Amino acid sequence: MDSSEIIVTVAGLVLAAFVIWYFFFSTRQTASAVSSSGGVQEVDITVKGGYSPDVIEVERGKPVQLHFYRDEENSCSEELLMPDFSIRRDLPAFQTTLVELLPQEAGRFDFTCGMGMLRGTLVVK
Numbered sequence: 604m605d606s607s608e609i610i611v612t613v614a615g616l617v618l619a620a621f622v623i624w625y626f627f628f629s630t631r632q633t634a635s636a637v638s639s640s641g642g643v644q645e646v647d648i649t650v651k652g653g654y655s656p657d658v659i660e661v662e663r664g665k666p667v668q669l670h671f672y673r674d675e676e677n678s679c680s681e682e683l684l685m686p687d688f689s690i691r692r693d694l695p696a697f698q699t700t701l702v703e704l705l706p707q708e709a710g711r712f713d714f715t716c717g718m719g720m721l722r723g724t725l726v727v728k
């Protein structure tokens with residue numbers, strides 16, 4: 604191996620390590636819903652290259668309002684899917700889109716962008 608091959612090999616290993624870390628070990632940001640006086644659980648979520656926070660804890664049996672603010676024009680995030688709740692919603696750029704649902708069962712429910720690349724989880728307790 605000459606030096607350029609060594610550099611390419613090392614760069615590939617570093618990249619692979621980063622990808623593994625990113626998918627398995629990077630900390631996820633968890634937020635619990637704040638209940639308003641009317642008993643509605645509200646959460647603000649920023650959409651920019653991902654969902655922030657991307658783990659949202661709510662209580663079962665109380666209405667949930669998710670306020671998705673899409674802070675980018677990247678087409679990846681233009682659609683939101685919550686298959687467990689039969690929700691498919693367009694998220695216009697630089698606007699807040701309200702998504703309402705009523706979780707009846709406890710569990711973990713994923714939501715994604717239209718391509719399944721950006722991921723978040725609604726944790727119902």
Ligand SMILES: [Cu+2]
Pocket residue numbers: 678679680716717718719720721
């Ligand atoms: Cu996407």
